[in-house]
Amino acid sequence: MTTAASSDARPAVVPVVNYFVPEASSPHLLAWVCDSCDARYLERRNGCGRCGGTAFGRLAVSGSGTVKTYTVVWRNAPNVTTPFVSCVVDLGGGLLVKSNLVGIDPASVNPDVLDKSVELAATELGTDAAGTVAHTFVFRLTNEATR
Numbered sequence: 520m521t522t523a524a525s526s527d528a529r530p531a532v533v534p535v536v537n538y539f540v541p542e543a544s545s546p547h548l549l550a551w552v553c554d555s556c557d558a559r560y561l562e563r564r565n566g567c568g569r570c571g572g573t574a575f576g577r578l579a580v581s582g583s584g585t586v587k588t589y590t591v592v593w594r595n596a597p598n599v600t601t602p603f604v605s606c607v608v609d610l611g612g613g614l615l616v617k618s619n620l621v622g623i624d625p626a627s628v629n630p631d632v633l634d635k636s637v638e639l640a641a642t643e644l645g646t647d648a649a650g651t652v653a654h655t656f657v658f659r660l661t662n663e664a665t666r
Contacts, residue, residue, distance in 0.1 A: 530650040538562065539641075540579075541654035546641035548580040548656070550614060559614045582639030584608040584658070586632050587615065591625045604628050608637055608658055622659045636661040 534541050538549050538561040550559040555572030559580075566573050589606040602625035607617050620628075620637065637658040644653040 535655045541641045551575040584610040
């Protein structure tokens with residue numbers, strides 16, 4: 520793990536979920552793929568829900584998808600800014616993921632956002648006392664989707 524021992528050292532970056540890779544140049548998600556039937560999962564599995572297989576490989580998943588559903592969250596835990604847009608994104612291949620939709624006004628979001636194209640982006644959540652930076656992923660509407 521990277522430490523802040525020297526002024527040249529970069530802080531350690533940790534993802535908030537184990538299937539997110541917060542690389543600066545190309546953040547992406549990693550799916551578990553069943554070796555028997557190609558079913559895809561974001562969380563690790565002991566057995567495939569489709570075929571019962573127990574062997575899995577890893578696959579970098581495209582950060583492009585479409586919004587399948589959303590809700591505007593107006594109430595939340597302390598220290599979390601509201602309102603925000605929570606959504607479910609279809610990444611293809613039967614893979615759905617929940618995240619926040621950013622770059623859109625929560626007060627004016629409407630059903631026109633459904634089936635719009637989105638792209639995955641990394642965002643910083645905070646830094647702990649040791650200098651470790653936590654990152655998560657969000658989605659933004661693509662240029663085509665905002666036309």
